[in-house]
Amino acid sequence: xxxxxxxxxxxxxxPESKRARLDMHVATCTAPVNIAVIxxxxxxxxxxxxxxxxxxxxxxxxxxxxxxxxxAVSPTFTGDRIWLNGTEEDIGxxxxxxxxxxxxxxxxxxxxxxxxNKEHIHICSVNNFPTAAGLASSAAGYACLVSALAQVFxxxxxxxxxxxxxxxxxxxxxxxxxxxxWTMGVRDDGEDSIASxxxxxxxWPEMQILVLVVNAGRKTVSSSSGMQTSVKTSALxxxxxxxVVPDRMQRIEKAIQDRNFEEFGKITIQDSNQFHACCLDTxxxxxxxxxxxxxxxxxxxxxxxxxGEVKAAYTFDAGPNCVIYCRxxxxxxxxxxxxxxxxxxxVPEDGQGxxxxxxxxxxxxxxxxxxxxAIGATPIPNGIKYVLHTKPGPGSFAEFATTRERHCLEAGRxxxxx
Numbered sequence: 001x002x003x004x005x006x007x008x009x010x011x012x013x014x015p016e017s018k019r020a021r022l023d024m025h026v027a028t029c030t031a032p033v034n035i036a037v038i039x040x041x042x043x044x045x046x047x048x049x050x051x052x053x054x055x056x057x058x059x060x061x062x063x064x065x066x067x068x069x070x071x072a073v074s075p076t077f078t079g080d081r082i083w084l085n086g087t088e089e090d091i092g093x094x095x096x097x098x099x100x101x102x103x104x105x106x107x108x109x110x111x112x113x114x115x116x117n118k119e120h121i122h123i124c125s126v127n128n129f130p131t132a133a134g135l136a137s138s139a140a141g142y143a144c145l146v147s148a149l150a151q152v153f154x155x156x157x158x159x160x161x162x163x164x165x166x167x168x169x170x171x172x173x174x175x176x177x178x179x180x181x182w183t184m185g186v187r188d189d190g191e192d193s194i195a196s197x198x199x200x201x202x203x204w205p206e207m208q209i210l211v212l213v214v215n216a217g218r219k220t221v222s223s224s225s226g227m228q229t230s231v232k233t234s235a236l237x238x239x240x241x242x243x244v245v246p247d248r249m250q251r252i253e254k255a256i257q258d259r260n261f262e263e264f265g266k267i268t269i270q271d272s273n274q275f276h277a278c279c280l281d282t283x284x285x286x287x288x289x290x291x292x293x294x295x296x297x298x299x300x301x302x303x304x305x306x307x308g309e310v311k312a313a314y315t316f317d318a319g320p321n322c323v324i325y326c327r328x329x330x331x332x333x334x335x336x337x338x339x340x341x342x343x344x345x346x347v348p349e350d351g352q353g354x355x356x357x358x359x360x361x362x363x364x365x366x367x368x369x370x371x372x373x374a375i376g377a378t379p380i381p382n383g384i385k386y387v388l389h390t391k392p393g394p395g396s397f398a399e400f401a402t403t404r405e406r407h408c409l410e411a412g413r414x415x416x417x418x
Contacts, residue, residue: 027151031144031396061393067140077120142167143174177394265310
């Protein structure tokens, strides 16, 4: 895993757990969210999660958005267990088991006959962002899981994005930082369907990312279910995969390399629009964007038109939340538009601020009257939950943990830590 260092620790436990202390292997990793600018939608193989088109994303900085996973392996465990955000879940999940089996297979190949390869696993994972709300929570979670498993089984020096992919397709992109390409591949076994870095996180220092959280709840149609229905029923999706995406991939990679925001922004907006057009073309239609999402699109589109160039490049994944790519010089103006047209009249339900991340207060700037006239919209108070300001960042990595408090799993008591 890039930028990773193994974390293996014998954790201090009570005297009665002496055997567990001696035999336990523990690794803790964190992994980021990624937001695609060229969308992955549709699979040619449901088991291996092989896509019908290539995709490209930015890895969001872990200071603002990340999953954190601890994996503990011990001969004293009587079975495999997993906790997600403090709640024990079914360890029998097929995709989860696929990831574990792939890592065990690599460990057995590298260390044949080693007892550790067959010992039971305890996993604990927590997110610092809403789960299943269109913020790529599964991508971060599976990238984190695979990285931690690889560390604890000693196979972190192998190619991991293809294993993360079998957990959640876009998870392969969260293994790397910066700008990441997921090549669709053509092989039936999926060995060539892997992620690779296009440019590092610091390649485009001016690039900023604003996440407008419209709804932090679970979506009504999962991405997996939506993709299956789209592939079966949409007449647009094949044209998109065969004709549109290959051209856009080449153009947007060049735009990133050249730091050409105008070209980058147009392609990002167009690809988001087409992805949701495919969802609308699906039968029955799928609606991930809601009325607030469409309102935001209108505000940003009129702002770009007023400016005579792309200032705010919006994109929506499979959910209503809006992600805006912009340059640092335009952040204040975009936040002033949020303050003007989507004002918060109360503190968010979770007790945290309305402005989070790199921007923690309302902008001092107000929207100029001529821009207000050009936009011509009526504000919607409390239209969004909050705004998160972040930027491109590193991929998955193991933490330098020397105390049990840095882990998600309390090894002595074997329960989730929040």
